[in-house]
Amino acid sequence: MNPWFETVAEAQRRAKKRLPKSVYGALIAGSERGQTIEDNQKAFTELGFAPHVAGPIGERDQSTTVLGQQLSMPVLISPTGVQAVHPDGEVAVARAAAARGIAMGLSSFASKPIEEVVAANPATFFQLYWCGSKDQILQRMARANAAGAVGLILTLDWSFSHGRDWGSPVIPEKLDLRTMLKFAPQTLARPRWLATYVRSGRIPDLTAPNMAVGDGPAPGFFGAYGEWMGTQAPDWADVRWVCAHWDGPVLLKGVMRVDDALRAVDAGVAAISVSNHGGNNLDGTPAAIRALPVLADAVGSQIEVLLDGGIRRGSDVVKAVALGARAVLIGRAYLWGLAANGQAGVENVLDILRGGIDSALLGLRKTRISDVDRSDVVVPAGFELALGVPETAGAASASGERAEAAPA
Ligand SMILES: Cc1cc2nc3c(=O)[nH]c(=O)nc-3n(C[C@H](O)[C@H](O)[C@H](O)COP(=O)(O)O)c2cc1C
Numbered sequence: 550m551n552p553w554f555e556t557v558a559e560a561q562r563r564a565k566k567r568l569p570k571s572v573y574g575a576l577i578a579g580s581e582r583g584q585t586i587e588d589n590q591k592a593f594t595e596l597g598f599a600p601h602v603a604g605p606i607g608e609r610d611q612s613t614t615v616l617g618q619q620l621s622m623p624v625l626i627s628p629t630g631v632q633a634v635h636p637d638g639e640v641a642v643a644r645a646a647a648a649r650g651i652a653m654g655l656s657s658f659a660s661k662p663i664e665e666v667v668a669a670n671p672a673t674f675f676q677l678y679w680c681g682s683k684d685q686i687l688q689r690m691a692r693a694n695a696a697g698a699v700g701l702i703l704t705l706d707w708s709f710s711h712g713r714d715w716g717s718p719v720i721p722e723k724l725d726l727r728t729m730l731k732f733a734p735q736t737l738a739r740p741r742w743l744a745t746y747v748r749s750g751r752i753p754d755l756t757a758p759n760m761a762v763g764d765g766p767a768p769g770f771f772g773a774y775g776e777w778m779g780t781q782a783p784d785w786a787d788v789r790w791v792c793a794h795w796d797g798p799v800l801l802k803g804v805m806r807v808d809d810a811l812r813a814v815d816a817g818v819a820a821i822s823v824s825n826h827g828g829n830n831l832d833g834t835p836a837a838i839r840a841l842p843v844l845a846d847a848v849g850s851q852i853e854v855l856l857d858g859g860i861r862r863g864s865d866v867v868k869a870v871a872l873g874a875r876a877v878l879i880g881r882a883y884l885w886g887l888a889a890n891g892q893a894g895v896e897n898v899l900d901i902l903r904g905g906i907d908s909a910l911l912g913l914r915k916t917r918i919s920d921v922d923r924s925d926v927v928v929p930a931g932f933e934l935a936l937g938v939p940e941t942a943g944a945a946s947a948s949g950e951r952a953e954a955a956p957a
Contacts, residue, residue, distance in 0.1 A: 550892075551771050551799075552888060552890045552893065554890075554897060555901070556901060557708065557785075557861045557862065557882045557885060557886075557898055559899060560748040560885035560888075560889045560894060560897070561881075561885040561887070563677045563889035563890075564576070564704050564885040564888035564889050565621055566890065567739060568739060568742055568888050569732070569735040569736050569738070569739050571717070571719055571732070572718070572753075572888075574716075574717070574718030575633075575718050575720055576634070576884050577881075578827065578829045579713060579715075579828050579829060579832075579955060580710045580712070580828065580829055580830065580832045581710060581712060581713065581716070581833075582583045582714050582832060583713070583714065583828070583832065583855055584760060584833050584834065585825050585832050585834045585835070585836070586827065586828025586829070586837075587828070588828075588835055588836040589825070589827065589828050589836045589837060589838075589854070590836075590859040591834035591836070591862045592648070592708070592838045592859065592906035592932070593838060593859055593861075593865045594837075594930060595797045595929055596838070596868045596926055596929075597837065597926065597927035598864070598867075598909065598925060598926060598927065599633050599900045599924065600913055600914075601912075601913065601914040603914070604914035604918055605838055605914075606911065607916055609789075609907055609917070610909045610916060610917045611623065611906050611907070611910070612874055613875065613916070613918060613919065614796040614877050615652065615820070615853060615855065616674075616700045616819055616820055616844040616853060617697070617700075617798065618652050618672045619650075620650065620651050620652060620672075620876065621650030621651060621903075622650070622899075622902065622906060623866060624648075624651055624673075624738065624866060624877055624878075624879060625651060625652045625829075625861075625878045625879075626642055626643075626651065626652065626653045626654050626878070626879065626883055627654050627658075627878035628654035628657075628659070628674075628676035628702055628704070629759070629884060630656045630658035630659050630770065631659065631660060631884060631887060632656065632659075632660040632753065632754070632755050633660075633720075633754075633787060634884060634888050635745065636745060636746055637658060637846070637889050637891060637892065638660040638661050638663040639656075639666050640661050640665050640666060640669050641888060641891050641892040641895065642883060642892075642895050643655075643666045643669035643670035643673060644669045645886075645892045645895035645896045646670050646672075646895070646899070646909070647669060647670040647671075647672070647790040648892075648896055649674075649896055649899040649900070649903070651674045652670070652672040652673070652674060652699070653666065653672065653674065653675060653697075654676055654678070655673055655674070655675055656759075656927040657675075657678050657689070657757065657760055657773075657870075658678075658757045658759075658760065658770060658773060658774075659684065659757070660756065660757075661700060661757040661758065661954075662759060663675055663692065663693050663696040663759050666694045666938045667696050667697045667698060667746055668753060670788075671697065671699070673699065674698060674699060674700040674800065675690075675701055675851070676692065676700070676701075676702040677693075677701055677702070677703050678707060679703075679777075679780060679782065679787065680760070680773065680776055680780050681776050681780055684927055685782050686791075687794060688762050688763060689759065689760070689762070690795055691831060692759075693759070694795065694796045694797070698747075698797070699741050699797060699798075700797050700798045700799070700800060700819075701791070701798070701800070702716065702799075702800045702802050702822075703788065703797045703799055703800065703801050703802065704800065704802045704826070705783060705788075706803025706804075706805075706830045706831075707777075707803075707826065707832055708823065709830050710830070710831065718807060721771045722754070722755045722770060722771050722864070727930055730835070732847065732896060735908035739946075742756055742907070745891070754771055755769055755770035755771070756769050756770070757769065760776075760901075776827040779786075779903050785812050785815075785816055785947040788812075788816040788817075788818070789817055792817035792818060792871060792895055793815055797832050798818065798820065799817070799819055799820075800819065800822060801813045801816075801818045801821045802821070802857070803822070803823070803824050803825070803830070804821040804822070804823055804824070804844065805823065805824075805835075805837070805875055805937075806840075806936040806937025807843060807844060807847045807935065807938045808936050809943075810844050810847055810848045810938060811849075811851075813859050814848050814852055818874075819852055819853065820835065820852050820854070820855060821848070821852060821880060822828050822855040822856060823837045823838075823841045823843070823854065823855070823856045823874070824878075825837050825838050825858055826858075826900065827857070827858055827859075827881065828858065829849040829878045834890075835934055835936075837857065837859070837934060838856060838868070838872065839934045841854070841856050841871045841872045841873055841874060842928075842933045842938070843857070843933055843934065843935045843936075844924075845874065847938075849873055850895075853875045854874060854875060854876055855876050855878060856869045856877050856878075857864045857878035857879070857880065857892065858880075859881055860877050860902075861877050862901070862905045862911060863902045863905015863907070863911045864874065864905050864908070864909065865877075865905075866906050867906055867913075867921055867925075869903075869926045870918055871922060871923055872926065872928075883895045884896070903947040909954075
């Protein structure tokens with residue numbers, strides 16, 4: 550079979566064929582009835598383009614910067630734990646991102662240490678969850694700073710919802726002999742995936758090396774997750790504290806409301822990603838792209854506004870940029886590529902996005918990605934959602950009282 554694929558949808562089909570059922574299920578993720586995960590992609594199908602038939606256009610340019618990093622296109626790798634998808638995990642993803650001139654986001658729960666990932670791609674952002682004591686959080690941040698991470702992604706949208714109507718995958722923390730036998734029917738049915746691990750001389754395990762504190766051992770994924778569940782959720786003073794203790798820019802991921810965006814600016818973040826955690830968090834949250842235009846208007850002149858959730862093609866990237874995103878982060882799209890063909894599969898996905906962005910620019914007769922604006926997209930009535938707009942814009946403040954959220 551030709552290892553090259555022409556769409557992200559085809560990469561997903563190959564991932565499904567190649568991965569053991571439970572690993573594939575962990576990448577599908579989602580929560581509850583899947584309303585949000587579904588809306589993230591559906592919303593892009595509601596948006597259209599208003600193309601031109603002629604007009605002056607030269608060599609097209611997709612390049613941009615995000616938090617001071619030069620990117621060859623307005624796309625970044627969103628942080629995900631990619632344990633058990635491929636033995637090279639996040640290092641393969643970071644290499645692919647570097648080869649295609651884009652930045653890498655590394656999850657706290659990733660399978661590879663930050664030092665190895667920065668070596669593979671110097672434009673690496675480290676993603677932090679609010680997990681453990683402040684001293685532990687500080688030590689993890691200091692390690693990422695020392696490793697050379699160029700920015701911090703602070704992800705706070707999580708509500709520990711686990712039920713899925715379609716069933717959650719059962720995932721063992723380590724493949725000892727007993728669990729190997731238990732999972733043998735699944736893994737033996739996926740010989741190519743198994744062969745990749747056999748060739749690498751490693752067995753899939755769920756260690757989270759970036760969650761280690763000091764010289765202590767790296768915890769397993771479930772141990773780290775338990776610690777996270779037991780940690781009191783942060784407030785805006787904690788966000789301010791993170792910004793004060795990180796040496797570099799902080800991107801707050803998961804913002805959906807205007808009042809939160811204003812507080813984030815006040816707390817000192819340099820960017821937000823309008824996001825609902827790829828539909829894995831609070832089910833019923835609308836698609837991120839519906840909240841983007843209002844958030845971009847509210848804070849886009851003060852900080853950089855990005856978006857993630859539902860990006861599967863280059864035209865989706867252009868739609869997000871048209872509605873106010875400086876760039877987008879991608880999650881499942883590159884995970885499917887990694888599962889389908891390792892580093893080359895991730896490069897393949899990035900090439901698909903680049904080709905799609907280029908076609909959209911040509912159709913819109915726009916030379917630069919920064920020339921794209923709202924007049925290029927067709928937005929149906931009622932598409933844009935204004936969540937949490939304070940009655941007086943100045944009322945939302947990290948230091949002060951809670952602003953009333955107007956009904957959406
Ligand atoms: C399997 C999986 C694991 C994820 N792990 C993390 C994580 O560790 N940290 C984080 O900030 N976001 C995590 N996310 C969310 C992604 O960073 C991103 O917000 C989401 O995947 C974007 O939606 P998309 O998959 O439709 O592109 C994860 C998403 C998936 C699918």
